[in-house]
Each structure stands twice: as structure tokens, then as C-alpha cells.
Amino acid sequence: MQGAAGALAGIDVTIVIMYMIGVFVLGTFFGKYVKDAGDFFVASRALPFWAIGMSIVVSDIGAMDFVAVAGSAFTDGIAVANFDWIGSMPAMVFAAFVFVPYFWRSGVYTIPEWLGRRYNAGVQIIHAAMWGIFLLTMLSLMLWVTGDELMNTMLGWDPELVVWLMVFITGVYTFSGGLSAVVMVDVVQLIIMFIGGISLLVLSMWEVGGPVGLQEKITSTEPRVIISLQSEEEIQPATVEEALAKAGFNVTKVDRAPMRTDNANPNRFVARLETVEIDATKSEDIAATRTKAKELIESALSGVVTSEEEPEFQLRTYESHFKILLPHHTDKPYPWTGIVFGLGIVLAVAYMSGNQAIVQRTLGARSEWDAKGGMLFGGFLKSFIPLMVAVPGLCAVVLIPDLAEGDRAVPEMIGMLLPPGLKGLMFVALFAALMSSVDSTLSSASTIWTTDLFGRFYQIFSGKEMDEKFGLFMGRAFTLVFIILAGIMAPWIGQAEGLYVFIQTLLSMFQGPTLAILLLGIIWPRANRWGGLAGLSLGVVFTLTLNSIDGLFPSDDPFLFVAWWSFVFSMIVTVVVSLLTPPEPEEKIRGLVWGQVMHDGEIQRVLGEKASK
Numbered sequence: 001m002q003g004a005a006g007a008l009a010g011i012d013v014t015i016v017i018m019y020m021i022g023v024f025v026l027g028t029f030f031g032k033y034v035k036d037a038g039d040f041f042v043a044s045r046a047l048p049f050w051a052i053g054m055s056i057v058v059s060d061i062g063a064m065d066f067v068a069v070a071g072s073a074f075t076d077g078i079a080v081a082n083f084d085w086i087g088s089m090p091a092m093v094f095a096a097f098v099f100v101p102y103f104w105r106s107g108v109y110t111i112p113e114w115l116g117r118r119y120n121a122g123v124q125i126i127h128a129a130m131w132g133i134f135l136l137t138m139l140s141l142m143l144w145v146t147g148d149e150l151m152n153t154m155l156g157w158d159p160e161l162v163v164w165l166m167v168f169i170t171g172v173y174t175f176s177g178g179l180s181a182v183v184m185v186d187v188v189q190l191i192i193m194f195i196g197g198i199s200l201l202v203l204s205m206w207e208v209g210g211p212v213g214l215q216e217k218i219t220s221t222e223p224r225v226i227i228s229l230q231s232e233e234e235i236q237p238a239t240v241e242e243a244l245a246k247a248g249f250n251v252t253k254v255d256r257a258p259m260r261t262d263n264a265n266p267n268r269f270v271a272r273l274e275t276v277e278i279d280a281t282k283s284e285d286i287a288a289t290r291t292k293a294k295e296l297i298e299s300a301l302s303g304v305v306t307s308e309e310e311p312e313f314q315l316r317t318y319e320s321h322f323k324i325l326l327p328h329h330t331d332k333p334y335p336w337t338g339i340v341f342g343l344g345i346v347l348a349v350a351y352m353s354g355n356q357a358i359v360q361r362t363l364g365a366r367s368e369w370d371a372k373g374g375m376l377f378g379g380f381l382k383s384f385i386p387l388m389v390a391v392p393g394l395c396a397v398v399l400i401p402d403l404a405e406g407d408r409a410v411p412e413m414i415g416m417l418l419p420p421g422l423k424g425l426m427f428v429a430l431f432a433a434l435m436s437s438v439d440s441t442l443s444s445a446s447t448i449w450t451t452d453l454f455g456r457f458y459q460i461f462s463g464k465e466m467d468e469k470f471g472l473f474m475g476r477a478f479t480l481v482f483i484i485l486a487g488i489m490a491p492w493i494g495q496a497e498g499l500y501v502f503i504q505t506l507l508s509m510f511q512g513p514t515l516a517i518l519l520l521g522i523i524w525p526r527a528n529r530w531g532g533l534a535g536l537s538l539g540v541v542f543t544l545t546l547n548s549i550d551g552l553f554p555s556d557d558p559f560l561f562v563a564w565w566s567f568v569f570s571m572i573v574t575v576v577v578s579l580l581t582p583p584e585p586e587e588k589i590r591g592l593v594w595g596q597v598m599h600d601g602e603i604q605r606v607l608g609e610k611a612s613k
Helices: 010-033 037-045 049-060 063-076 078-083 089-097 099-106 111-118 121-155 159-208 210-219 237-246 283-301 336-354 356-363 368-382 385-389 391-399 406-417 422-462 468-493 499-508 511-523 529-548 559-580 594-599 601-612
Strands: 224-231 249-256 265-273 312-316
Touching: 010 159, 010 422, 037 159, 037 356, 037 422, 037 468, 049 159, 049 356, 049 368, 049 422, 063 078, 063 385, 063 391, 063 406, 063 422, 078 336, 089 099, 089 336, 089 368, 099 111, 099 336, 099 356, 099 368, 099 511, 111 121, 111 356, 111 422, 111 511, 121 159, 121 356, 121 422, 121 468, 121 529, 159 210, 159 356, 159 385, 159 391, 159 406, 159 422, 159 468, 210 391, 224 283, 237 249, 237 265, 237 283, 249 283, 283 312, 336 356, 336 511, 336 559, 356 368, 356 422, 385 391, 391 406, 422 468, 511 529, 511 559, 529 559
Parallel strands: none
Antiparallel strands: 224 265, 224 312, 249 265
């Protein structure tokens, strides 16, 4: 769909241009303070708590969250907000008082660097490679969401042109100023993002009649059936509509998606099922309706669609859209068991304590107090995020119920609700959200690849470590390579549907094993190099196995369950292998275990001198 928002007014264009110029100037300004690798990667360890907290939030919440979280709220309800409430705030408090001061005192640049010291080079390289690939994938997704899901939907702009504009702006100031530029630009972008997000929230709630009106209207919305047909030949919508009407479906919208990379055109038909009664409050009734609808669809289209591929089918109901915790056997991807165990205990803690893009800001803090305070302040700000990103998705159920793809809810809402001037401000907010996520991910990716991959192999083959000047050169080189490569990959990576679930599934592949070896490495001196290597590598293999077994978990997207069980599995493997192999020498783990690094006065004196350099 193109041109949903219409052309920008003159005031909107002026706001966008001024923002672009301002961000570019502010970001490149900090380049003059970057003299070595320490300046580039950890901002000379001079960041105050308020800048750290604001940067953490705006780095974690980007344009993709405005699109993807709102899209998940549109299709699955408010339960997606748990990724910020249960999945962020408690984990950030835990990280602030346990992991953050520990990492800050250890004086490392990255999480893989600490894992390499605590275990061995194999653990460091494997972990760094996984995060490096994930961050590059995230970069591509972020760029494509803004180019296609936002700008193409709202204005009909060429998505690839938008992608390369973002590549240029964020690439230049991240290349020039490193973490200092990233954090200070993030501070400005957070303020803009909050203004734009709150504006969309207020207007959305006004249109639906406030919280009470929103709940009443959603719970009375009739279930929708989304039918996707893929064919290399053009499908005549009228023929399909006629066949579906005979089977009892009332087609309310036809959505022909853009050409895909496989040269097949998905034709989506949104319909109401009028001949089958459904009690949306009973899960067994929903399951029976889904089965009945599937049979009717296949029968109706058997003589109409000649494609060898079977029609894709989705039944969308709204009975649980206002439930924070969904039943264990829900057909939606957020059951309470997965939310509490997979998200609250594993994914959230692993993300806030082991994600380089988050932790890197605290490593650049000017003091331990600022490192902890920055994480806590970020947790406070994160509590407002679901209101800005999820609630507009719920409002879209009332205002545009026949939308085939949830990820297009926010772009449609912006075009529908915002007047000139405010629309330009929302554009700026989305650009701010995108660039803050892109620059943070780019900075973290270049740090990991420079210090943990290239730097590690450089040390192995040359017998010496990189000096600060050479580290700065390589950091900027990787920054340039990654942002260009992400721009090239963006159209291909961006084809994944259901972006939020896709991202969380990727994270679940290694977050459980990572948290297991990270936690054991900190609290258990007996954990050794072989236990850590086995726990990480076998844990990742275990997650791949779990994801490949259909029907193993109640949800169709079982990433929350996979995260929990991979964490448990990796904990057991690490403990067993460590106990079966010789312990690490005391001098090797000295300063790397929680009790020592937090209470050993001599270690603290040495680390304090190192951190102040």
C-alpha cells in the first residue's frame, strides 16, 4: 500500500530536514574527542548516569518496536507489553545491582571479552560470532522496517532510497564519534521519540473513546479470517471472493502484497466467517472453529487456485486482547508460563545483562554509581514504552480491523490521524527511534568484531595485542563495512513476517546458553573452560533441536519455552562437564569471580587504576 499518509506538508518537510541536519552535526561533533580505541568503544569512561539511562532505552526501543510491538498488539493483544514490563524493568534492576557493577569493575570492553578471560578463547569467539551475526541481522531489519514498513507505506517512497539515506547519516557519525556520539545523539532522540509517541497515543485513544471505549469495542469485534494465496500467475480477487462467499465467508478486504523475492505474489483476503457460530471465550471453541474454517477454505478454493502451495490461513480472535497473562494452552505466542519462565527469568536477564548494545553504555560510565544509576533510570523510563508502542496497535483493531498485516498498523494510523506538523514530528520520532537503534547496534557490532574476533585472532597469530591506535583504526573499519553490508542485506532480511516474533526467536537461539555460562562463571568458581565451552556450544545445538520439533510446545512460536529449557540444559551441561574435568588454577580466575572482584581490596585497587586510565 502506497501513499497512505499522503504527501508531507511544507512544515513536515522542514521539521524532517532540520532534524537530519541537527543529528548529523551533533554526531560528528564528538569525532574530535576520539583519539584511541578507549575513546571510540567506551567513550573514555566518562558517561553520566542520565545519558546512560536515556541511551539504553532509545537503543532498545527503535522504529522496529513502534511497528513490530504495535503489530503484535494488533494481532495478539496487550500481552506483548510484558516484554517491557516483566521483560525489562525487573531484569534491569537485577542487572544494576549484580552484573553492571561487576562488569564495570572488571574493566572489559565487551561481554565476550569477559567470557574469554573467565573460560577460554573458544567461548569468547563462539559467543562473539553469534552476537556479531545477530547484530548484523538486526541492523538490516531496522533499516528495512523504516524504508518499507514506514516510509513506503506512508508516502510511497522507494524503501531502498530510505535505507541508504539512513546508512549514510548513522554511518558517518558513528564512524566519527564512536560511543560518545551515539550516546549524546540518543539523548536528543529519546526526547523526540517520547513527544512523537505520546502524540500518536493521545490521538489514538481520543478516536476510540478512551480506555473504556477501547475495551468495549475490541471485545465486540468479530473474528477475522486472513487467507493468503501465493501464485506466480495473477489471481482474480472477484473469483476468489465468489468462491469464499459460497462457503459462508464475507470478504471485507483484498490486500495484494508487493512482489517477493521468490517471484510469487501473496494475495491476502480478510474475511468474516458468518456461517459458523463461535464462542471466543472458550479455547476449545476457537480450535473447533479454526478447523472448520480451514476445511471450508480448502474446499471452496480447490477448483479456483491452481498453485501447488496450500493456502495459508489464520483465524484472528480478540477475546484475550486485554489479558496481561494468557493461558498456558493459548494459540498466541505469549502464554503465561513462557512469559514468566522463558522471558522473565531467562531472556530478560540475559538481554539486559549480556547484550553488548545495552551493557556497553554502562562500561563507559564515569563511576560505578553512574553505571548502576544509568541502568535503574533506564528501567524507570522503560515503564512508559508499552503505552506508546502497544496501545496504538490495540486502537488499530477498532479503527482498521480489516488490516491483513499487524506490522502495518502504526504506519496506517499515522497517515489516518496525524495532522500536518504533528505528522512531521512523528516522522522525526520514527527516524530518531531508527537511528538510535542502528547507531547503538552498529557501535556494539564493531566493538565485538574488533576486540573479540579480529583482536583475538590477531593476538593468536602475531603473539601480541593490538595497540590503542590500531584498535581505533579497525573499529572504524568494521563500522564502515557493517553499515554498508547491512544496507545491502536489508531488502532480503526484511522479508521475514511477524518481525517481533522473528527477532525474539533469533535471541532465544543463544540467550539461554549465554545466561547459563555467564551466571555460573560469576557465582561458581568451580566452573571451568571445558564446562563453559560445552554449555554454550551444546546449548545452542539444543535450541536448534527444540525449534525443529513441531508440536513440542503449545505455542506455534515457542521461543519463550525454548529459551527456558535451553537455559536449564546449559546449566546442567556446564556443571557436569566442569565437575568431570580439572578446576581452573586459582590465579586464572582471580578477579573474575563475584566474591573476589567485589570484595578483594587489592583486586579493586588494580582494577580501579585500570579503569581510570
